[in-house]
Amino acid sequence: MNRVLKYAWYQLIVIIAATIFAVVTLFIAAKYWRGKEFSAVIPFCLFAFVHFYRVIFPLKPGEIAFDERDVDIKNRATRISFTIFWYVFALSCLIPILVIGNGSIHVMYLGGVLLGAAILIRITWTIAVIVQYGWSDKGEK
């Protein structure tokens, strides 16, 4: 399997696992830990593993990290992910006006939108890369 494709699968799995972990941890903290000291970093700590790919899977001698085609695929995936991020962020900012009207909204809403959008960028990027390579290795190494 191509190294870029491996990275995409790794990233997708880590993000999905980290998101589930964050949701469960936040739910437990809100239900059973209310009023007690709780670090906001704990639910999101697993997201850091996305950046550990090179440490966990170091480049072997003679292995090619990526070529022109891989760069092209990564660039296209980046463009797609940012475009989708923009649509989602714009809609997230406009929908409250339609729903709430001339009211006010909690300040954490913006942070939540930004965090959600950041996760969305990563997920869209990985899916775009995987789709372009064709879900499996197809004999490439």
Place this chain on the structure above:
Amino acid sequence: MNRAQKIAWSCLITVSISLILGIIAVVIFYLIFGMPKALWGFALMSIGLPGVFGLMGIGGLGALSQLIFKKGQGKVRFDERDQLFYMRAWFLGYCASYLFFVIVCMTTWFIYGPKGTISVNMLPLTVIGGFMALALVHSIAILAQYGWTGKGGKS
């Protein structure tokens, strides 16, 4: 000067004018109405948006640049080099807009505190600001790569 440079200059000028107008409006509104209402001065920035998205308004001049600066009649209109420049420019623009969102979200959180509330009407201004950051950085990146002046390149 090629077509991409002309369009980039057009967008840069349009967005910069609307940005300056917006800041002036905020200062004036602040002196007259005070802080919450003063932020509506930023709504004036939106006149620069049509320059990017081809809607309407004063900044529509920027959008019209796509029509004003017509494609050349030569056989090659867009090669790999242009594609690379555009890709880099879009990437930098997207990064700038994302950075803008992060700064806005964190600043709001620090100002109002974790339990504070903001007016819903502030949200579209965030999107407008993000669009402006995108358009500005995209235009600057295009000009920085092609060069700010003609240098003999034509299309």
